[in-house]
Amino acid sequence: MRFIVLFSIFIGTIQFSTAQGKVENATNHSNSNAAPTLFEMNTITNSNSSDPSIQDSVQFNSNDDDGYLESDKNQELKKVKTKKQQVPASASKDKISTEKKEESVSAMDALNQNFSVVYDETRIQGNQRNPTIEQQEKLNQTLKSAQAIDSTSFDYHMMKVKAGNYDVKNQYHLNKANEFNTTHPDLQKQLLAYYVITTDTLKIQSTLENQVKNNQIVPEFIDYAADLLHSSPQNSTLITHSFDDTYSVLFHQLNLDERKDVTIINLDFCQSKEYRESLLKKGYQLNYTGTIDTKFLADLVTLNPSKKIALSMTLPKDYFLNQSQTLEICGLVFIPSNGENRESVNQMLWENQLTKKVLDSKTELGNRLSKNYLPLLLELRQLYQSKNLWEKKREVDDWITKIGKKTNVSDQLKQLKE
Numbered sequence: 001m002r003f004i005v006l007f008s009i010f011i012g013t014i015q016f017s018t019a020q021g022k023v024e025n026a027t028n029h030s031n032s033n034a035a036p037t038l039f040e041m042n043t044i045t046n047s048n049s050s051d052p053s054i055q056d057s058v059q060f061n062s063n064d065d066d067g068y069l070e071s072d073k074n075q076e077l078k079k080v081k082t083k084k085q086q087v088p089a090s091a092s093k094d095k096i097s098t099e100k101k102e103e104s105v106s107a108m109d110a111l112n113q114n115f116s117v118v119y120d121e122t123r124i125q126g127n128q129r130n131p132t133i134e135q136q137e138k139l140n141q142t143l144k145s146a147q148a149i150d151s152t153s154f155d156y157h158m159m160k161v162k163a164g165n166y167d168v169k170n171q172y173h174l175n176k177a178n179e180f181n182t183t184h185p186d187l188q189k190q191l192l193a194y195y196v197i198t199t200d201t202l203k204i205q206s207t208l209e210n211q212v213k214n215n216q217i218v219p220e221f222i223d224y225a226a227d228l229l230h231s232s233p234q235n236s237t238l239i240t241h242s243f244d245d246t247y248s249v250l251f252h253q254l255n256l257d258e259r260k261d262v263t264i265i266n267l268d269f270c271q272s273k274e275y276r277e278s279l280l281k282k283g284y285q286l287n288y289t290g291t292i293d294t295k296f297l298a299d300l301v302t303l304n305p306s307k308k309i310a311l312s313m314t315l316p317k318d319y320f321l322n323q324s325q326t327l328e329i330c331g332l333v334f335i336p337s338n339g340e341n342r343e344s345v346n347q348m349l350w351e352n353q354l355t356k357k358v359l360d361s362k363t364e365l366g367n368r369l370s371k372n373y374l375p376l377l378l379e380l381r382q383l384y385q386s387k388n389l390w391e392k393k394r395e396v397d398d399w400i401t402k403i404g405k406k407t408n409v410s411d412q413l414k415q416l417k418e
Helices: 002-010 070-123 133-150 154-163 168-180 185-197 201-213 219-231 243-255 273-281 294-303 317-321 343-353 364-386 390-407 410-417
Strands: 237-240 263-266 309-312 327-330 333-336
Touching (some): 070 133, 154 168, 168 185, 185 201, 185 273, 219 243, 219 364, 327 343, 343 364, 364 390, 390 410
Parallel strands (some): 237 263, 237 309
């Protein structure tokens, strides 16, 4: 019962996959309203125009000594009249072209916004990673409309990638989008997902390095990921949820050479057929019925006891509540109960292994991440009290109070401590 109470209050409050960034419109909005050059158009205009000022446009010398023939005057007047009448026609064509371009850009912007709204909804679902049937239909329909407007645009290529749910066959569209913008945060996350799924280690490392350098993976996540890896048992399998927690732990493993004994499985990437096939080759048993949801994860835990699966607390709470096995707290992860005494492990983690850097963060993200330390701290409080370790208990109480205040859960914590 204590686990359920802790769980319903604290776990699942951090949805790291929400709103991964709006796709910015990459269409060129250059000004095409410059005035056309006179007398360079081949268009033949109506010579019957009654322009009263046409003769004022050319000055003639009436002196006969100049040898200027009347026929020459008439011919010159005809040329000027024809060329002057061409100006409104060329300007009109230029205006129409500009208006069409602006309408196309506006329509693509509207489609991009509609697509983002639906896509973001798929990212915050608490019980499955796949879009629902209705959501996928909306994404596909918007994609089709975008293709009709401009199938060569950045927006279309990005929609194609996202609507594909990590289909590696969309590599062409990833590359084309990257030609438009090599620093777009949303695109870089999708590119990195492709490298992870296709196990391109060198590309993963270089992309991770760039993301950290450009602050696309923020320090709070880097600090948290260090403790997340420390919490994972030796030779275990860590299940992460989406981009931020996954890329942060991979950075520690591949770029900082830490805890390579832990296998990372990103639940989101399991939508990819190629990703699931790679897990099968590694000896994992999967029960895939078409949806990556709470049941898929529960079966993954049950079918693979030898893989020592650890569930990151960044997963939404529904994934934990659907587990058929009893889960125990181990640092910042939950693991299936196996009869081992976790008290000493948690004490060692807190006192010797966890960096706890994120607990000193004053940012909103740091505060939210700090909340995931509370289940561990409450377990330690009970342990220290049972062992009469009062000084350590006071230290833990101080941390619980501090986190409670900055995350607005002080009342709930007070009830649990009584």
